[in-house]
Amino acid sequence: MNRPVILATTLLLVGLAYAGCGDGGDTPAPPSSSSVPVTTPPTSPVPPDPSPPSTSPATESPSTPGTSGSLPAGMVGTWESSEGNATIVYRFSSDGGYANVSILTQPRKGGLFEFRIQVRGTAEVDGDQLTLRPVAGTHTLKDPDDPSRSYTRAARKEIENYTWSLSGSVLTMTGSDGNTITYDRQ
Numbered sequence: 001m002n003r004p005v006i007l008a009t010t011l012l013l014v015g016l017a018y019a020g021c022g023d024g025g026d027t028p029a030p031p032s033s034s035s036v037p038v039t040t041p042p043t044s045p046v047p048p049d050p051s052p053p054s055t056s057p058a059t060e061s062p063s064t065p066g067t068s069g070s071l072p073a074g075m076v077g078t079w080e081s082s083e084g085n086a087t088i089v090y091r092f093s094s095d096g097g098y099a100n101v102s103i104l105t106q107p108r109k110g111g112l113f114e115f116r117i118q119v120r121g122t123a124e125v126d127g128d129q130l131t132l133r134p135v136a137g138t139h140t141l142k143d144p145d146d147p148s149r150s151y152t153r154a155a156r157k158e159i160e161n162y163t164w165s166l167s168g169s170v171l172t173m174t175g176s177d178g179n180t181i182t183y184d185r186q
Helices: 003-019
Strands: 077-083 086-092 097-108 111-126 129-142 151-154 160-167 170-175 180-185
Touching: 086 180, 097 129
Parallel strands: none
Antiparallel strands: 077 086, 077 180, 086 097, 097 111, 111 129, 129 151, 129 160, 160 170, 170 180
């Protein structure tokens, strides 16, 4: 399967699961008790810095596993993968924080459909294994053809595990489902 299909499929499946329409029905799931007010998402897909800037230089090499609360120096920074209507951006900080924004858009008759995931949390590296633990975030769906389906909800706090590698300015992350996505340093 090629990269554009994997990106779009991954974001679409997540969108369907969170929209509550994965059951084949036409009615979205009612907002959960953890719903948050609808807000206007930022216009840029770049996630906010997950931590305050460090005043000391990173001393780890990209191949060195992070210690508690730190990430390898080569992983620190902003990474983007973009194909077609899907964009995924990660920002990793040296203290082990991360932020992620994933956006899927589709032109529709009534305007631009958008599904956006924004999450921040902690990241831990052990060899070639990367574990992301979300602590906060939102999922936003904007449907110009059916505004009643639009929402912003609190993101689920599910731990994500990846096998990762770094080659120059390319970060590769393979999920536990076997899907691999490459990200370019920004």
